[in-house]
Amino acid sequence: MRFATYTANEQTFYGAVTDEGMIALNDAFPQWTTLYDAVAANGLVQLTEAAEGQAVTHVDFVYEMVMPNAPRILCVGVNFPDRNAEYKDGSAQPKYMSLFPRFASGFTGHGRNLVRPPENHTLDYEGEVAIVIGKQGRRISQEDAYDHIAALTLCNEGTIRDWVRHAKFNVTQGKNWDHSGAIGPWLVPFTEAKQLDDARIVTRVNGEVRQDDTLNRMMFPIRREIEYISTFMTLEPGDIIVTGTPTGAGARFDPPKYLKPGDVVEIEVEGIGTLRNGIEDEVV
Structure with missing residues (x-):
């Protein structure tokens, strides 16, 4: 079962995704206004049961960012060996992972356009798997880490590259332009380790493969990410962790291959889907 947030008839719904269309579930769960509320209440099993055998309610719809009111999105940077080498600074694998926050306003949904701002045209793509926390935890062990994941989704962690260089120690400015990235299309409930351990992520731009790698090559595996992050903060249901992108982002080509209007970016992971x-250029 897959779950999405979408707009139809100028109203926003959440529901189950089928090959024929959407099954709206809002009315069945008035206590959960949004999909985020359902995840925070550990409600994905109840959503699954409610959708079984139900008729499609919407065939004409537009995807939204999968949890547009998610309050906490934390991203892991430079998490593949080849990505570390791309920086050409001679550094060895770091002891600790790089982390930075992103805000929901910086993302749009599947099938929507990423927005390139007029201030700078170095819009870049980063294909990543994102995990959604489903169980609260602090100082979570790697052994128990997967027990705290509710669902998986995909992220295009779009970045305005020139703006990540505006300050010495942070990348926040370049990572949070409105609608510069996307998360979706949907949530896939996490049920077994191989959904992550065997995952291969492929990013294409206009059909050309730009990124192609497997999550088992991460310098900081997802179990370690959960362990490390939960050391300094309590992970809460509904938190999103964007787990890291492989080598091959546009900035690393010579000359760089930044995104421009008309380009199409696809991020695919078998078992999760394609984002x-x-x-498009921002209209100002």
Whole structure:
């Protein structure tokens, strides 16, 4: 079962995704206003049961960012060996992972355009798997880490590259332009370790493969990410962790291959799906 947030008839719904369309579930769970509320209440099993055998309610709809009111999105940077080498600074694998926050306003949904701002045209793509926490925890061991995951989704962690260089120690400015990235299309409930351990992520731009790697090559595996992050903060249901992108982002080509209007970016992971977005210039 897959769950998404979407707009139809100028209203926002959450529900189950089928090959024929959406099954709206809002009315069945008035206590959960949004999909985030359902995840925070550990309600994905109840959503699954409620959707079984139900008729499609919407065939004409637009995807939204999968949890547009998610209050906490934490991203892991430079998490593949080849990505570390891309920086050409001679550094060895770091002892600790790089982390930075992103805000929900910086993301849009599947099938929508990423927005390139007029201030700078170095919009870049980063294909990543994102995990959604389903169980509260602090100082979580790696052995228990997967028990705290509720669902998986995909992220295009779009970045304005020039703006990550505006300050010495942070990348927040370049990572949070409105609608510069996407998360979706949907949530896939996490049920077994191989959904992550065997996952391969592929990013294509206009059909050309730009990124292709497996999550088992991460310098900081997802179990370690959960362990490390939960050391300094209590992970809460509904938190999103964007787990890291492979080598091959546009900034690392010579010359760089930044995104422009008309481009189409696809991020695919078998068992999760494909996140697809076009590019447009912001109208000001």
